[in-house]
Amino acid sequence: DAGVIQSPRHEVTEMGQEVTLRCKPISGHNSLFWYRQTMMRGLELLIYFNNNVPIDDSGMPEDRFSAKMPNASFSTLKIQPSEPRDSAVYFCASSPGQQETQYFGPGTRLLVL
């Protein structure tokens, strides 16, 4: 079975550009999570959805970050405008329920120059 799919796997962009990260969760999973991981701060939850509805976006750094989940099989995380401090690995994870085991995608390595 396909796991969580993320694209792109790598992204290099210049400061000020818009970045869109994509995620396809495991079919049948009701919860989807976006994380950011850096050496300094570890794994940080940015936002999570339950049944396509955003439940907690308190981890979203600022208004430059937005996330959508238009249907059960697709979600996007957008950064506009991007800044060098946004450079990190962004993981998407899904789970059958919000307190159950999470399955992570391979991540998107973002570098903002």
Add this chain to the structure above:
Amino acid sequence: RKEVEQDPGPFNVPEGATVAFNCTYSNSASQSFFWYRQDCRKEPKLLMSVYSSGNEDGRFTAQLNRASQYISLLIRDSKLSDSATYLCAVAGGYQKVTFGTGTKLQVIP
């Protein structure tokens, strides 16, 4: 106080050694507990869930201490392939799962 705390390590241990990690959590209502493993430049993957009575999977043993609000992971007979970062995760009530920052383990030949 952070919701979930781990010693970042690194723990450098020789092959064959036994090593234990602890993870403390602040929410006494927490109900679900997990250990994840993350290899360098890879995504976290579930190692094992932690049950109230404790559970074992081969060389790995996980335990929960509700009174002191921590979970532990014991690895016996360490292998080189056990080198990774180990993340604990905790969830409670209607809350999301919260991850610790991870403990790095390096098993030395």
